[in-house]
Amino acid sequence: MTVTAPKGFRASGVAAGLKTSGNADVALVVNDGPDYTAAAVFTGNRVKAAPVLWSQQVLKGGIVRAVILNSGGANACTGTQGFRDTHATAEHTASVLRTTGSKPMMIGAGDVAVCSTGLIGELLPMDKLLPGVNAAAKALAADGGPKAAEAIMTTDTVAKNAVAQRLGWSVGGIAKGAGMLAPALATMLVVITTDASADNETLDTALREATRLTFDRIDADGCMSTNDTVILLASGASNRQPTLEELTAAVTEVCHDLAQQLIGDAEGATKHIAIEVAGAASEADAVQVGRTVANNNLVKTALFGNDPNWGRILAAVGTTSAAFEPDRIDVAINGVWVCKGGAAAEDRSKVDLSGRDVQITVNLREGEMNATIWTTDLSHAYVHENSAYSS
Amino acid sequence: MTVTAPKGFRASGVAAGLKTSGNADVALVVNDGPDYTAAAVFTGNRVKAAPVLWSQQVLKGGIVRAVILNSGGANACTGTQGFRDTHATAEHTASVLRTTGSKPMMIGAGDVAVCSTGLIGELLPMDKLLPGVNAAAKALAADGGPKAAEAIMTTDTVAKNAVAQRLGWSVGGIAKGAGMLAPALATMLVVITTDASADNETLDTALREATRLTFDRIDADGCMSTNDTVILLASGASNRQPTLEELTAAVTEVCHDLAQQLIGDAEGATKHIAIEVAGAASEADAVQVGRTVANNNLVKTALFGNDPNWGRILAAVGTTSAAFEPDRIDVAINGVWVCKGGAAAEDRSKVDLSGRDVQITVNLREGEMNATIWTTDLSHAYVHENSAYSS
CATH class of the missing domain: 3.10.20.340 (ArgJ beta chain, C-terminal domain)
Known part of the structure; x- marks a missing residue:
């Protein structure tokens, strides 16, 4: 039902103190391979948050081993310090994953995408976030998807998970946001995983077609976030290689499910x-x-x-x-x-x-x-x- | 302080029963000349109300002797019957003005602009509107501007009048609406008069420059009405012929004053x-x-x-x-x-x-x-x- 439904992924969600409520606010999704292909779409807003600028660079590298996400702060309109903080978060995540747990990973900062959501214009409390990354790495589990979905919630009233099961392979996803409607521009963060085997170009084509027909067609108040990110990770752990059409259909199914959950949970909506x-x-x-x-x-x-x-x-x-x-x-x-x-x-x-x-x-x-x-x-x-x- | 401040104009406002409140709902502004030049700008909405389609044709004729306005119904999205009703209103207004009062006018339907405001999608009650035109014609007065301003109010909380006094000539105006914010798309209706002498082309240039810097720069909710009309009538009764720059400045002054009154009275606004x-x-x-x-x-x-x-x-x-x-x-x-x-x-x-x-x-x-x-x-x-x- 979530990002850990496809084989080859672990995830976690922990409370690091970014949210005053004490709820979970740091999530980690890790791709254990054997493939590490990925694709992503980002906000069309020209004012892009630091994590968006960072993750765009990571995606160009063609390999994504992990996605670290936080709620409790968007790290948008935060200048050069904001970008340094995002960079430090990716470095720290890579460092921790190289040394934590039973499966130390070969991973550099350039393999770590970063997503943030929350209020615009304020720096993240790095003294809380970095220890949160440690905790998230320790908590990684093959059934950790739902906890990751909870940790990225802001004004969402329910966590959002989805899965599309196919014969021998699957696509899973988590999402937060309220279709551009929630406060602070309702950053929409979506992580989608698949254990299908696909190269970056195939993933990119499938993801763009899927988002065009789903996330691009929900619109609660016309406001476009500085942080919107939809990222698709493929582990290849199923040893299956669906056709582009099959993969696109499964990714679209997950995106449609998540998009309807977003609009259904849009803040203050009665219709x-x-x-x-x-x-x-x-x-x-x-x-x-x-x-x-x-x-x-x-x-x-x-x-x-x-x-x-x-x-x-x-x-x-x-x-x-x-x-x-x-x-x-x-x-x-x-x-x-x-x-x-x-x-x-x-x-x-x-x-x-x-x-x-x-x-x-x-x-x-x-x-x-x-x-x-x-x-x-x-x-x-x-x-x-x-x-x-x-x- | 209003459309009857410039010499050569009479106006009136009466209650014809279009509004369930019993408040005034039919207004008439008449240009007694000696000139009858005019210019107008209309809504950019491609779904235009019948009175807008009619008045666009009237303006092409180059002479406007009278403007008949009603609140209590927009006559928009009313099909061919709606257009026939607007035409009948103009015919009736011309007919009544040819035969009423101490100054019978040489006037045809093609000299009568029509403006309507209120709910979209319903036909006007012509059995009430046409007798209202008779009453408005009888009530015409050289100090009737404020009554006309009252009769075009819908959700406005105050009537809107303005004047720009110059040496020997002036520009006056009335307006209703709430800067695109009020219900049913806040039709903005504005009638501006001047006793300056100016040809149609000069009036058109002055009006377009004035509206570009005033009405086009207020925006309460981005919604564009089917009925918006700003019409400028010149009587030449002052025997003064200001330069284009002088005329533009005076018209802009009146438009700015009215535009600020509109946004200041926008429905439900606290800022x-x-x-x-x-x-x-x-x-x-x-x-x-x-x-x-x-x-x-x-x-x-x-x-x-x-x-x-x-x-x-x-x-x-x-x-x-x-x-x-x-x-x-x-x-x-x-x-x-x-x-x-x-x-x-x-x-x-x-x-x-x-x-x-x-x-x-x-x-x-x-x-x-x-x-x-x-x-x-x-x-x-x-x-x-x-x-x-x-x-």
């Missing part, structure tokens, strides 16, 4: 909203329209108020550059076609918005392409959580 | 926030960065919570395509430089956010250009008002 855009001239048009509707505060507040206000949906569509004619658009909310040809159709009072799940369909009537974006409503709890976080 | 972007490589960069910060829900909720969370500001800047280096950006909040060179600087506890006015300065350190965007915070009241509007 789990799927916005399907059909009849688009291109997939890019469908994604643009879906994302624009998903990010519209007036649509999101209306849904919080159980109000099937399709006019706000049309007005949001109108701000895009997608191909459409205003007088051809159809809109359904939970199966009721409240708008046909850009004007009122079925009685909006027929729409039942009392449940948590909301399905919006926008048919642009321009072509055959479609895409679905998942999002949440904009609630009092969102405002409360996000106005009270760092103070 | 009036100015985001100044300095040191930009271009004005477009400065506007893009300011607008992106203004639209960021995490920045807006932080300010609602009196939290000087500069990390969220940097993260928002990072999502733009403006020229900048992350490690060169400086940020000040209410005069305290909490971020220098992309990292923490002065103690954030020095920032006093207890007042309503907030001044954020982002220095990109790339060039000499700057721009200021005005916005509001994201509060519980915003969520409440916008989740409870149409239901």
